[in-house]
Amino acid sequence: MGDNAALTAAKRAKKDEFYTQRVDIENELRHYKAHFKGKVVLCNCDDPRQSEFFKYFVENFEKLGLKRLIATCYKSQDVDLFSQGDCERAICQVYEGDKNGNMVLDDDEVGVRVLKGDGDFRSEECIEILKEADIVVTNPPFSLFREYVAQLVKYGKKFLIIGNQNAITYKEIFPLFKENKIWLGFGFRGNAAHFKSRYKDVATAGDHREGMIRVSGVMWFTNMDIAKRHEKLPLYKKYTPEEFPKYDNYDAIEVSKSADIPYDYEGIMGVPITFMDKYCPEQFEILWQASGNTRASAPKEALREVGYHIHPEDRGGCSVIGGKRTYGRILIRRRG
Numbered sequence: 001m002g003d004n005a006a007l008t009a010a011k012r013a014k015k016d017e018f019y020t021q022r023v024d025i026e027n028e029l030r031h032y033k034a035h036f037k038g039k040v041v042l043c044n045c046d047d048p049r050q051s052e053f054f055k056y057f058v059e060n061f062e063k064l065g066l067k068r069l070i071a072t073c074y075k076s077q078d079v080d081l082f083s084q085g086d087c088e089r090a091i092c093q094v095y096e097g098d099k100n101g102n103m104v105l106d107d108d109e110v111g112v113r114v115l116k117g118d119g120d121f122r123s124e125e126c127i128e129i130l131k132e133a134d135i136v137v138t139n140p141p142f143s144l145f146r147e148y149v150a151q152l153v154k155y156g157k158k159f160l161i162i163g164n165q166n167a168i169t170y171k172e173i174f175p176l177f178k179e180n181k182i183w184l185g186f187g188f189r190g191n192a193a194h195f196k197s198r199y200k201d202v203a204t205a206g207d208h209r210e211g212m213i214r215v216s217g218v219m220w221f222t223n224m225d226i227a228k229r230h231e232k233l234p235l236y237k238k239y240t241p242e243e244f245p246k247y248d249n250y251d252a253i254e255v256s257k258s259a260d261i262p263y264d265y266e267g268i269m270g271v272p273i274t275f276m277d278k279y280c281p282e283q284f285e286i287l288w289q290a291s292g293n294t295r296a297s298a299p300k301e302a303l304r305e306v307g308y309h310i311h312p313e314d315r316g317g318c319s320v321i322g323g324k325r326t327y328g329r330i331l332i333r334r335r336g
Contacts, residue, residue: 024188033063041069042070042130043070051071061095062097068132069094070092073091075089094111149161153181162219164218169291169293183221188219190216192216233278237261237263244262249311250331271332272327272328287332291318294317
């Protein structure tokens with residue numbers, strides 16, 4: 001079973017209890033400090049017993065210059081962290097900074113109230129809380145990633161969230177990348193992370209850790225501008241028809257490695273999904289994707305632009321070379 005098989009299985013079973021490590025949060029958040037001054041931050045998928053997101057923002061509240069921190073959790077969570085006993089219903093926590101100067105999180109500094117509903121981020125009650133926030137930072141349910149992102153976009157929120165690499169190709173998510181409404185953050189080392197979890201770790205890769213599960217292909221998704229997003233990819237390869245063959249069903253060439261994108265080719269190119277981690281909007285234009293979603297989800301004008309025509313082997317739009325399908329591809333073109 002592959003490294004991300006447990007994640008896929010959990011998604012199908014709607015098992016979403018994957019808790020992010022503090023070190024991973026710190027490694028990513030250090031790149032976004034300028035965005036938080038005077039802002040209200042919401043962590044709306046966070047169990048108070050487990051959430052390192054909430055603890056991070058509490059401990060860095062003054063450094064970041066936050067206005068308010070809000071966290072909500074799903075039903076059947078206790079609130080022992082705040083010495084309030086047990087609660088069988090969802091709760092909302094509000095923190096507005098250190099009140100007595102002891103730089104310690106005291107019980108009376110955190111407002112805790114029981115929610116009327118179950119704490120589902122889609123509930124009217126939680127949507128009203130969302131409206132109060134400027135920035136949302138959390139690890140949302142893997143099984144509800146599409147709905148979660150759609151809600152953030154609908155209410156115009158800035159965000160930094162964790163998701164699987166495959167989400168890039170979702171028909172609901174990919175247009176947001178194309179329109180530069182969402183992009184990838186700095187990421188996890190090797191695009192893999194260990195999450196605190198009660199699920200069995202069945203990853204084939206090594207580095208197993210007690211009480212954790214290793215998941216590959218995880219990314220940070222954001223719409224907050226970062227320096228990485230504007231770093232142009234160095235191009236050194238010269239185009240030759242032999243090294244970069246044309247697809248059977250697209251007016252585009254195959255570039256199997258992002259590092260090999262030719263500097264002198266002006267047309268459309270198909271690159272791996274991992275290209276999105278190197279995407280610079282000033283350097284490249286995203287046209288669409290070549291995958292099983294293409295024929296069903298792409299607007300007709302997008303299909304015309306990339307020169308798509310049905311091939312008996314493309315299974316809905318996968319790129320084909322010499323009658324054989326390739327892996328999923330992002331169709332791009334150089335700017336300038």
